[in-house]
Amino acid sequence: MTTTRLPRKATVLLAGLVLAALAGCGSAGGKGPAEALGSEAAAQPPVKAVPAVPPGLAGMPPLLDPNDVYAADRPNQLSPVVKDFPSRVYVPNTTSNTVSVIDPATYKVIDTIPVGIQPQHVVPSWDLKTLWVNNNRGHTLTPINPATGEAGEPVEVHDPYNLYFTPNGKYAVVMASMDKELVFRDPRTMNRVKTVPVTCFGVNHADFSADGRYFIVSCEFSGELLKVDTEKMEVVAQQKLPYEGAMPQDVKISPDGKTFYVADMMAHGMWVFSGEQFDTPKLLPTGKGCHGLYVSRDSREMYISNRGEGSISVYDFQQGRLTKKWQLPDGGSPDMGGVSADGKVLWLSGRYDGEVYAIDTATGRQLARIPVGGGPHGLAVYPQPGRYSLGHTGVFR
Numbered sequence: 001m002t003t004t005r006l007p008r009k010a011t012v013l014l015a016g017l018v019l020a021a022l023a024g025c026g027s028a029g030g031k032g033p034a035e036a037l038g039s040e041a042a043a044q045p046p047v048k049a050v051p052a053v054p055p056g057l058a059g060m061p062p063l064l065d066p067n068d069v070y071a072a073d074r075p076n077q078l079s080p081v082v083k084d085f086p087s088r089v090y091v092p093n094t095t096s097n098t099v100s101v102i103d104p105a106t107y108k109v110i111d112t113i114p115v116g117i118q119p120q121h122v123v124p125s126w127d128l129k130t131l132w133v134n135n136n137r138g139h140t141l142t143p144i145n146p147a148t149g150e151a152g153e154p155v156e157v158h159d160p161y162n163l164y165f166t167p168n169g170k171y172a173v174v175m176a177s178m179d180k181e182l183v184f185r186d187p188r189t190m191n192r193v194k195t196v197p198v199t200c201f202g203v204n205h206a207d208f209s210a211d212g213r214y215f216i217v218s219c220e221f222s223g224e225l226l227k228v229d230t231e232k233m234e235v236v237a238q239q240k241l242p243y244e245g246a247m248p249q250d251v252k253i254s255p256d257g258k259t260f261y262v263a264d265m266m267a268h269g270m271w272v273f274s275g276e277q278f279d280t281p282k283l284l285p286t287g288k289g290c291h292g293l294y295v296s297r298d299s300r301e302m303y304i305s306n307r308g309e310g311s312i313s314v315y316d317f318q319q320g321r322l323t324k325k326w327q328l329p330d331g332g333s334p335d336m337g338g339v340s341a342d343g344k345v346l347w348l349s350g351r352y353d354g355e356v357y358a359i360d361t362a363t364g365r366q367l368a369r370i371p372v373g374g375g376p377h378g379l380a381v382y383p384q385p386g387r388y389s390l391g392h393t394g395v396f397r
Helices: 008-026 031-035
Strands: 088-093 098-104 108-114 118-126 131-133 138-146 162-167 173-174 181-185 194-196 203-208 214-219 224-229 234-240 250-254 260-264 271-272 282-285 289-295 301-306 310-318 321-327 334-341 345-350 353-361 364-372 380-382
Touching: 088 118, 088 131, 098 118, 108 364, 118 162, 118 380, 131 162, 162 203, 173 203, 214 250, 214 260, 250 289, 271 289, 289 334, 301 334, 334 380
Parallel strands: 203 250
Antiparallel strands: 088 098, 088 380, 098 108, 118 131, 131 138, 162 173, 173 181, 181 194, 203 214, 214 224, 224 234, 250 260, 260 271, 260 289, 271 282, 289 301, 301 310, 310 321, 334 345, 345 353, 353 364
16 A cells, blocks of 8 residues: 655644644634534534422422322321321301310210410311410410310410411411511420511411422402412512402412412402412402312312302312302301311301301212301311321311
């Protein structure tokens, strides 16, 4: 084979040209190696950065099903903590300053417990071991032992209209409605940890995102919603509802965690919106005085109490629409409550009628109408399925 050698000067010149070409690859106007060489890589699109998924709330127990935040709430799926507790319905009577205790097997009041001034809600603790009675104007919380039905010594807490717990159990969150505050407290001692002043009026109800990173709060008297960062304990967004005279009440997240619903007793329906985007809510009319929201044990439906017309609307999550409406015989004022452990009975207080309603969830038929004290409000059906409580009258995960 004959090899042709270039003269030394030509070799040096060629090497210099190659180095110059490579040096130009990194300049502002130069071409990259792939373009300069005409390689296949030049035709490849640039790699786009994938945004990181925000981590969930530290210490929060993982969901049993990432597609259903209520997967732990199936019929009779009781935690070992509560499985031996007697089944009862605890009814706070705001004008009688008592809690009526109903045996759901007989529909009879079997006990009446004196508590503080203006009890608003009976709230299961995060660890499921205690029921806290929110004595709003008495500025105390009365603990009730659900194993024995006995009340303990009241704990001093200012303006406890409602009570929630962060999904990791780290804090209790007091909805101090008149004080215009969200107060983060130790969930066992109720000692104050951090006070978050708010600019809206009447903070009262809430629910947490599926990953626990934030929660949505309704402000009843100014018609507003808040978005609160759970870990930072800070309000991160706020908006006015697009309805003159709006009075938002109960808050609930959809089973898939994508949508929030807020009952509104003056708009006579519930607001529907994305919690992540915190976009402008859309109103779905349900009935006069829309007030309480309760998810069925199979996560398929939500029961909506319409306090102003004595009815319960039924919303189908998959269809995204109302499918039924149940009218209470002889009217009534269905307010707050909960679903029985087996999912067969919806219990609601009759706020303006001194009574409690038991409603068949299969047919909508009224099973019982039970006289209690004056102004019954946030009753708790207990025990219920779930691993831990987020508060209110029983929101479980």
